[in-house]
Amino acid sequence: MxxxxxxxxxxxxxxxxxxxxxxxxxxxxxxxxxxxxxxxxxxxxxxxxxxxxxxxxxxxxxxxxxxxxxxxxxxxxxxxxxxxxxxxxxxxxxxxxxxxxxxxxxxxxxxxxxxxxxxxxxxxxxxxxxxxxxxxxxxxxxxxxxxxxxxxxxxxxxxxxxxxxxxxxxxxxxxLPVHDRVAGLGEVIKAGFIADERILEIVEADPRGLTAPALTGAARGALRELIERSIAIKARVVGQDLREADLREILNYGHTFGHAIEHVERFSWRHGAAVSVGMVFAAELARLAGRLDDEVVDRHRAVLTAVGLPVSYRGDRWDKLLAAMRRDKKSRGDLLRFVVLEGIGRPTRLEGPDPALLAAAYAEVSRDAPSGAPVHL
The missing domain is CATH 3.40.50.1970 (Rossmann fold)
Known part of the structure; x- marks a missing residue:
């Protein structure tokens, strides 16, 4: 072959x-x-x-x-x-x-x-x-x-x-530096959670191989399959909804909170690292809203951590993060809107969540964050 x-x-x-x-x-x-x-x-x-x-x-x-x-x-x-x-x-x-x-x-x-x-x-x-x-x-x-x-x-x-x-x-x-490859895996894993569980299984099967400085033949093949599967998902979605009128919003899973981190940190975080934390935030928000079970939330942390992506963010930035999220493109007026999951491959929207729910989700992603400077790739 x-x-x-x-x-x-x-x-x-x-x-x-x-x-x-x-x-x-x-x-x-x-x-x-x-x-x-x-x-x-x-x-x-x-x-x-x-x-x-x-x-x-x-x-x-x-x-x-x-x-x-x-x-x-x-x-x-x-x-x-x-x-x-x-x-x-x-x-x-x-x-x-x-x-x-x-x-x-x-x-x-x-x-x-x-x-x-x-x-x-x-x-x-x-x-x-x-x-x-x-x-x-x-x-x-x-x-x-x-x-x-x-x-x-x-x-x-x-x-x-x-x-x-x-x-x-x-x-x-x-x-490509390893850190850039790891950051790219954030978007790959996002595609797995919103549409293709096989992506998650491939990553979980050999996270060390996918993030090694030099890729082996098997890891190269796995990475190519991950790329092709991720592109196929995006192609299907944007082919039906180019201008993000409906379906395309699912591609923003983890991005509302992730973009807020990027903005607050003045773009010193790589995009995939910020989206990684954003997905954990969205998963915790969905769990607190009664839409997602503990097992899927735990799987977020496990698969993202396995490839070296961050799953927590410092706890002293809530006001700035909230202000940044209110300027997110998915917001409508004063109504915050989030892409959340009801299960793997089952994305939906959560509109206007209670402020207490948002604060509680933030507490969950900042609970294990190190003090001082934020961790990023």
Whole structure:
């Protein structure tokens, strides 16, 4: 059996269908996804991926495209109006038209930014996402959500803009730091809890293998299956509900509290780590509301802890966290809304929970938190 099986294609249906391709050595497929009519391509990338971006640019030029590189800051620092304005300037000075394209090469922040710039330049141009982290592959690059941050919160400015295609080249994960892989597993485990218990079983079978500095053949195969299962879940959901009118909200499991942590900690926490604590908060909230049994709540803590993700948060930030959650995109007026579970694979919503219930759930996630500085990856 080949160590690296051929590519897997996952179709995202909807009004603008596209393919997510998962496999090895895929960067040469960019021209196929760009299609005909595109003349100019802007490759948006962080500094750490300059060499990879240059290789992509050279390949595009060899295939007849005019290709340009735009380096942006690392992680969440890239998702600002100032950086977006810089990219708009690059597009304008290079005479990009609506028939040209942007490529987002990097982690979730880069793909969010690239998608937002593509959505807003001339009211919408083509974007190809090339995620290079586990988190971006299973979450940010798929689904057409784009956005930038403001001082008031994360992703409050954005647009729904489906990509023309997504290339998940698994080779890029070989150089990914272990902490980034662990953070990405937070979103993978989320997919397991909301829709596919098999994901949880795969993680539980070999958490050490999945988080080892060097992946063995078996762990590589398991990780690929986790990626493909997670993408398939997201593809099914966003194909039915692109603009988060109903079903897509389930993908935000753990995100209301998780985004609040990110905001309060000024984005020093990795997204997957914050969502990990957010899922425990949501599980405790559901248990206190009589919707979820103790066994599933305990399973949250067990599987997340097994891969090295945090399950608690310091107990002296409630007022700030509550204020941040009130600005969450799922809130309606003054009504807080949470995605919760009634069982594994059975997500639902909890609207306007009693403030005492929220405080009690917070007490549960802060009960075992260390004093002093918060723990994060």
């Amino acid at each position: 080949s160590e690296n099986p051929g590519p897997t294609t996952i179709r995202v249906e909807g009004e603008n269908p596209y393919d997510v391709v998962v496999g090895h050595h895929l960067l040469g497929e960019l021209g196929t996804l760009l299609g005909t009519g595109v003349r100019r391509v802007l490759v948006v990338h962080p500094g750490a991926l300059t060499a990879s971006a240059e290789a992509v640019r050279e390949d595009l030029v060899a295939h007849g495209y005019q290709a340009f590189l735009a380096e942006v800051p690392e992680a969440e620092e890239a998702k600002s109006v100032q950086v977006a304005a810089f990219l708009w300037q690059v597009l304008g000075q290079a005479d990009f038209t609506r028939s040209d394209a942007v490529v987002g090469l990097g982690g979730g922040a880069t793909t969010d930014l690239a998608g937002f710039v593509a959505a807003t330049w001339l009211r919408g141009m083509k974007v190809i996402q090339v995620p290079t982290t586990l988190l971006a592959m299973v979450d940010a690059a798929v689904g057409g959500k784009t956005g930038i941050n403001t001082a008031e919160g994360k992703n409050l400015v954005g647009a729904f803009h489906p990509p023309a295609g997504v290339l998940c080249d698994l080779e890029t994960l070989d150089s």
